[in-house]
Amino acid sequence: MxxxxxxxxxxxxxxxxxxxxxxxxxxxxxxxxxxxxxxxxxxxxxxxxxxxxSVENLFERVLERYYTAHGELLARALEGFRRAPDDVPLAERLHGLIDVYLDFIEHNRLYARLVQQQVSGGGMHLHLVERHLRAFYDWTSSLLAEMAPATGRASARQLYLTFSAAVINYFTYAPLLGDDVWEGDALSAAALAERRAHVHWLVDTLLAALAAEKPDAR
Amino acid sequence: MxxxxxxxxxxxxxxxxxxxxxxxxxxxxxxxxxxxxxxxxxxxxxxxxxxxxSVENLFERVLERYYTAHGELLARALEGFRRAPDDVPLAERLHGLIDVYLDFIEHNRLYARLVQQQVSGGGMHLHLVERHLRAFYDWTSSLLAEMAPATGRASARQLYLTFSAAVINYFTYAPLLGDDVWEGDALSAAALAERRAHVHWLVDTLLAALAAEKPDAR
DNA sequence: GATCGGTTTGACCACTCGGTTAAAGCCTGC
DNA sequence: GCAGGCTTTAACCGAGTGGTCAAACCGATC
Structure with a gap:
């Protein structure tokens, strides 16, 4: 030793x-x-x-470091809800998850690009991406399943994709629209705050719509 | 000759x-x-x-072929609205644009991956991507500006990103979730129809929310 | 001081890459 | 038939790639 x-x-x-x-x-x-x-x-x-x-393996290690960090943050957040006085409302839990997601990407600016690259590049590390994406999906959709049906236009799986797309795509697309659109950098504190507010508004709006049409279930 | x-x-x-x-x-x-x-x-x-x-130029030509095809379809749709009896409602115009977008991606499955690759890969053809993305943004946001404010959580720029993310991200992320999530292929006709319905529902829901909070404007 | 094992090094390999070039092929107008 | 100009070809180039290897290094144990 x-x-x-x-x-x-x-x-x-x-x-x-x-x-x-x-x-x-x-x-x-x-x-x-x-x-x-x-x-x-x-x-x-x-x-x-x-x-x-090998170089491939090195790259995979970098990817994995990000994924496990992200996963641990999400797991910790979910654990927090479980320990709480047992009645954290769905909306609040969703907002919490989204804040964790946004925080993580904001502090690891490379992450969004890296993931999108792998997903769209037909990269050879898709198995890694699939595994983690699937885990995130399972966590989030288990929450959404409390309100949303399993299939259909407002299903949990559709909502999951829309929410995560709304979060991650901002970081790859917004900077391309040009500085004049954002009155400065799309990644400035002010712009990021507006996006965060938008995503939370999105969640609230869609959950409200879900609740309204829940009785007739479709 | x-x-x-x-x-x-x-x-x-x-x-x-x-x-x-x-x-x-x-x-x-x-x-x-x-x-x-x-x-x-x-x-x-x-x-x-x-x-x-050069190989770079060849690649750029491929990209450009897709972009111009997409751009022409959008332009034709917008032109159609302009010639119409002058009062195509905003929602209908948005739904039309989204259908054009979805149709195009469904018939050019490579397109989504190609664009996402360029955007996230730090590719060297970003100027091409920027130019077209900006054009699409200008068209869509000029519609959204009729109802949405220029800044804030429900601004036209935020809505544009959310809508386009909801469309394009499906094609790169959904297939990774696994066949069991979609009871088959995520790109099957049935699954694509569900996604299309979801996006239209998304648009309707958000526009309704916008209309509801329009009076107080923020 | 000798030895031993994990660490570090520079030289080397086969291979693929984008790109060039000089010559050959081939079609057309005269 | 021949001249001239696109088009097509095989051979070649320098640079960069991932990966290997045998030798050197170096700190710890005996």
Missing amino acids: ARPKKKVEGERAAAILDAADALLAEVGYEGISARAVAERAGVNKALVFYYYG | ARPKKKVEGERAAAILDAADALLAEVGYEGISARAVAERAGVNKALVFYYYG
């Missing part, structure tokens, strides 16, 4: 992971070559393969 | 463009190499450069 074996355990490995993350953010999926990552991390190229086996 | 110069004018050029399109659909942006395109088109690799100058 010799702990202070060398410098710090896995220092180089972590540097490589961080370099890959940073490069991904700057140059995108294309620009993440073993050489570029190694140079960025100040490390020999062979170390990338020594620690991660 | 010698027309029947050789076989068919631009036959090879068209074959290359189509091959690039097909490869893009199957393998994604990564898999579109000059060699692969040429082989797919049954053509010498040098011809790719003879006709298109």
